[in-house]
Amino acid sequence: MERIREKLSILADAAKYDVSCSSSGSKRKNTDKGIGDASNGICHTYTEDGRCVSLLKILLTNYCIYDCAFCVSRSSNDIKRAAFTVDEVVELTMNFYRRNYIEGLFLSSGIFKNADYTMERLLKIVKKLRTEERYNGYIHLKTIPGASEELINEAGLYVDRMSINLEMPTEEGLKKVAPEKSHEAVKRPLGIVQNKIQQFREERKLIKHVPRFVPAGQSTQMVIGATPENDMQIMHTASAYYKNFSLKRVYYSGYIPIRTDDVLPVVQPPLMREHRLYQTDWLLRFYGFNVHELLNEKHPDLDMQVDPKLMWALRNMHCFPVDINTADFQSLLRVPGIGRQSVQKILEARKFGRLRIDQLRKLGIAYNRAQYFIVCADTPVGLGSLQEHQVRSRILSLGKSKYAPAFSTQLSLF
Amino acid sequence: MIYLFDKSFEGLLSAVFDRFEYRHDVSRLLPADQAQQVLFEETHTVYSSSAKSERVWKGIQAKADAAWQRIIYCAFLSELTEVHHTLFMVLVRLFAGQVNLKNFGDATVLLLSQTAKKVEREKHRMKAFIRFEKSEDGMYFARIAPDFNVIPLIITFFKNRYADQPWIIYDQKRLYGVLYDTDQVHHIRKLPEDLSDHMLPDKPVQMDEDETLYATLWRDYFKSTNIEARKNPKLHRQHVPKRYWHLLTEKKIIWE
């Protein structure tokens, strides 16, 4: 028992810097009374830093032949090493899953011996789970850079999501910290899997029983703050990868300098910046914003004081106020304080009469924030004519953004 | 007139039936066990009947879309007296053609949809927070104590997911549960004393020999996923409210 506890502690610890914990987007059903399904995306618990725990996130091993400067597992780092056997990973996954601790497995690995040797073992694990254990829970597999196309293709038949990390937002940044790596080497497997997904989809249209191939799609991750890229570079890279490889998600991970001495206090990762990047990512994917509207040569960085939607609105006061009772879907969606669901509710509710301020509040709109950008049936005249800086200071004084309390302890340090 | 009912869904729908049958002018729907609150007004005790409630439910199906049928049922599961009363009133107005369920500007409609949302949220939480313990005979056993009566909403989910293992989910607040025997789901009422909560910490059932191992590994794992530099207890409690901690393997105090 002590040995397996130690292994788990080493190999979970080394895996936790991968931030993806998404377990949604797959439609895998439980067939023939096997165990599990992967269509729900549940967070089973939350870490003490408030992140969702949905998957058992572990490395097969933290031995690695490479020496990437940002990574805990780099070969030059003096840390304890361990490796699971194939069966240990399978049993751990099954026993956690059956107790409803997790939605599934997030498996990655340091590169042991060489890429294919490692990839073969990862493949054995996912294959055993699906075929012998009849496990239908979620599997996210991080591909090993440099693994052969055959191994990647076979693994694709068993997993729900595949990912491979860009690590740094630009090629130059990556070269600095990991000379052996390149964005080109990431594009190759992303391209292979993207083509296969497409091919299986086509075949599915013709023949019903074509197996699924990486049904939850691909994702990638960038480390933020380790290299000097600005927010524009980061988001333009993200946007390009979303487009070129039909990625499901891009993750941003605030860099935490990994120290070997523990004399110095823990260094705060750039949490607010990371948060603003996620908000921007969200606006690109669900709010119809184009990356150039938010970040461009004139505004290369995000505003840390206000969220990017409010930032855009303040820069574009000429687009406001919009009339709650007549504006179309897209214009309502751009109002700070009104989310997607609220837009739906407004569109429904205004069929029954012109909406007033108190009704808007009841619908769950952040009216205190939205008031500067809208007119309702009973809006007093004059509110709409404030200047950008007036609106900004009023909103800021009004109270923290929804997320500010969560960061207050950190921000007060500066 | 005040209506008294037995707090069942059947009872609530039967109350709507009676209201149209007898053309009473009903001011309030109350659970029968709160009858002592009524001092001067006349009361009518609703007898729950499946014949009556089925007719009313058919009527609801004709007048409300699937989403609203779900809202009605979820709001009922809140078990809140005020919400049951509102539900009754809205249903009466629905049959009288005096309410539009799409009008969220209507406070009663809004109350029902917001209550249903709370119930759905707890249902979602239960899907996440239920923790099975494996006993010696291979049974996976989970205790819950939710604010609302959410078991009816999670049965299908667990049946589909854990189709090849027998399990019990037991609500120790409401003293009932469901048992899945890998074929069918059975309702179980009030477990024998020795399985209920106050017998802890002496584990009543013999646990599987690996139970402690995996519970320990899970607690280890939970601890190790934490990144100290990002610690944020407030956010943590927002996601995992304290009232659920005592039944979470990774949060509860261990009796050792």
Ligand code: SF4
């Ligand atoms: S190859 Fe992967 S595991 Fe190895 S040092 Fe680089 S990032 Fe870390």
